[in-house]
Amino acid sequence: GSASDRRPALIGHSMGGVLATLVAERVAIRAVVNVDGNLSRGDCTFSARAAAFTREDFIASGFAAIRADTYERGRDNLPLRGYHAATLTASPAVFHHHALQLIELSEPELLVTRLARLTAPVLFVAGVPDGICERSRALLDQHNVRWIGLAPAGHWVFLDQLEAFASAVAGFLRAP
Known part of the structure; x- marks a missing residue:
């Protein structure tokens, strides 16, 4: 993003990804990076x-x-x-x-809808095949949420694929 944009980018992992979404609904932010955050019951x-x-x-x-x-x-x-x-x-x-x-937030499968409705740019980073479940990956596609799957990786995708993760997030945050 622009160097003059002083709004924060929120990056959250797991429950932190859910929290980043909830905060971004209420506060003006520059971007959201949700890292393998819960979207459906299968992620719990x-x-x-x-x-x-x-x-x-x-x-x-x-x-x-x-x-x-x-x-x-x-x-x-x-x-x-x-x-x-x-x-x-x-x-x-x-x-x-x-x-x-x-679980209460994940079961109705509305977190992905909330993520898709954010006004700030969003990137969801998923660990594949052992991060979020297949259903959640389908929900991201269904709601046109920009996401990248890094493989092989699990829930802690930033540890399993450190270089690819850092590159994807940095590239996203640098984009205009």
Whole structure:
């Protein structure tokens, strides 16, 4: 964009991509980059696991079980190792609450509509094949949202395809 444009560009990953969309509906911004943010129920991987528990059971044992599983799967998966480390400082009650909210926002499949209606330019960066689900990629196409799939990549596409990710985002943000 123009060097004189002082409005911020919002870049959000996962739930942060959802938040970037919600903020961009209310605040004048230069651009939105949604990085593998939730668009449909199939994208709610960790949230769905948390939501399978009652709040009380999640606090008592569910979060610990998810953390342990994430640790084990992260032994040979760098992004999951980082995610496990991040969960160590998370509140189980808040995690569960936000998981329910994210599912509630994702299930009606309206987040993609909201993304498409933004007045600022939008780029959605998807990890393919293991980031957002196939249904969400179809929704992006259906609503004519500009998106790029980087492969092979998962939910943490910026770690799996660092150079391609940086190049795609920088090119998008430099465009007039």
